[in-house]
Amino acid sequence: MSEAYITRVSKFLPNEGVANEEMEEYLGFINGKSSKSKAIVLRNNKIKNRYYAYTREGQPTHTNAEMAALAVKGLFSENTSEIKEADLLSAGTSSPDQLMPSHGVMIHGWLPETGSIEVVSPSGVCCAGMHALKYAYMSVKLQDKKKAIAVASERFSPSLRAEQFEEEVQELIRLEQNPYVSFDKDFLRWMLSDGAGAFLIEGKPNETGPSLRIDWIEGCSFANEEEACMYQGAHKLEDGTLKSFKDYSNEEIQSKSVFGIKQDVKLLSEKIVRLGFTNLKGILTEKGFDMNDVDYFLPHISSYFFESKIEDVLIENGIPVPKEKWFTNLATKGNVGAASIYMMVEELFASGKLEKGQKVLLAVPESSRFSYMFCLLTVC
Structure with missing residues (x-):
């Protein structure tokens, strides 16, 4: 078999960055009022800036x-005609613009020069990019x-905007209930961002710059054991099952804001770190890889709240990673969901810090129904 190398990396971020105090200027005020949970969520996730494919x-x-x-075109910015040599487009997202056609072919529609x-369009949430x-x-x-x-990309912002929840709030008012959307829906409004990242994969390393050899990529799912934690286009029932938007009337879809992105926060806190990062020990053992040989550890986290929790689980399992790595x-x-790991790799790749022979470990947990992807790269 050939080796496979990431020879080029690229990203695209829409518009200017949006600071915390500006968020509701873009997303809107639900029922004309500022969110009660915004300050709490931002204090825990420690996000200072994000991007929206929307104007104010x-x-x-x-x-x-x-x-x-646009991220794909960035791979060929130095020689635009070289894009004609590409022979595969593999695209992951959790927020496609439509149910059909597939996300991948819609991207291809923007790339006539290929x-x-x-x-191919793998589906999923954060793991879709992997x-x-x-x-x-x-x-x-x-x-x-x-x-x-x-390539991996996300456009979450349309699902986070206030008008997506206004009908639900009005229904609560009619029922004389508290006119605030539930925390499981409000929670993600203060975390998600738009953007895209892309990699070029070739059978030989780049002759004029650094490359990342892909040593292995391993994934695992715990959906056979756990119920859904993050979901969209469905409503979670009392027994933990999901009822599809296809089984609701148009009126119910609006009144329950079924197309809002929802997160079972209690389940997330209990499960997301321990399940996947405990399983990582077995993967490393099977691969014969010593965690002490890692030079850079890139964990996709939705909130810095989970940083110390990941560190604790790695220590418990005898595979600690010093924080400086x-x-x-x-x-x-x-x-940025599925695109986050691409953006981390791109930033590290462009930093000038990478040295030949260094090992880079990627870790991508996905809370939707608890899936995980891990990848080991070697700098060449």
């Missing part, structure tokens, strides 16, 4: 597919493809 006036500036395409190539990377990695390693593009940009980029 509520006008969309980019689609999800368009942002992904010609006719294979396109699934896209793994498909590209395997395709190159098997020598089925020569220049594979992996951790690398994250959550505070400056926000939680």
Whole structure:
């Protein structure tokens, strides 16, 4: 088999960064009032800046597919004609612009210069970007493809805007109940961000700059044991099952804000760290890899609240990582879901800090129904 290398990295962030005090100017005030939970959530997640594909006036500036395409074009900024050599587009997201067609082909629609190539669209939430990377990695390693593009992108902002919840609030008022949306819906409004990241995967390292050899990518799911924790387009019932938007009337979809993104915060806190990062020990043992050899540890976290919890679980399992080896940009980029790990790699790649032979471990937990992806890279 061939080796597979990340030879180029790129990102796209829409518009200017949005500071904490500006957020409701973009997302709006539900029932005309500021959120009660905003300050609490921001204090815990420690995010200072994020990006929205929207103007303050509520006008969309980019689609999800368009942002992904712009990140892909960034891979070929020095030689735009080289994009014609790409033979695979593997695209992951948890916030596609539509249910059909697939997200990948919509991105391809923004890239006419590629010609006719294979396109695949792994679904999921935060792990979707890693699934896209793994498909590209395997395709190159098997020598089925020569220049594979992996891209991950999110456009969460439309689902976070106040008008998505206004009908639910009005229904609560009619029922003479507290006119505030529940915390499981309000929670994510102060964490999520828009943007895209892309990798070029080839069978040989870059001759003019650093590359990252993909040593392995491993994933695991605990959906056979755990109920859904984060969901959209569904409503969680008392027994923990999800009722699809397809089984609600149009009126119920509006009154329950079924298309709002929801998070079972109690379940998240109890499960997200321990399940996946305990399982990491077994993966490292199977791969014969010593955590002491890690030079950079890139964990995708939705909130700095989980940083110490991950550290504790790694220590408990005998695979500690000194904090000076951790690398994250959550505070400056926000939680960009499937694209977050791409943006971390891009920032580290561009930092000038990487040295040949160093090991980079990626860790991506996904709370939707508790899935995890881990990846080991070697700097070449």
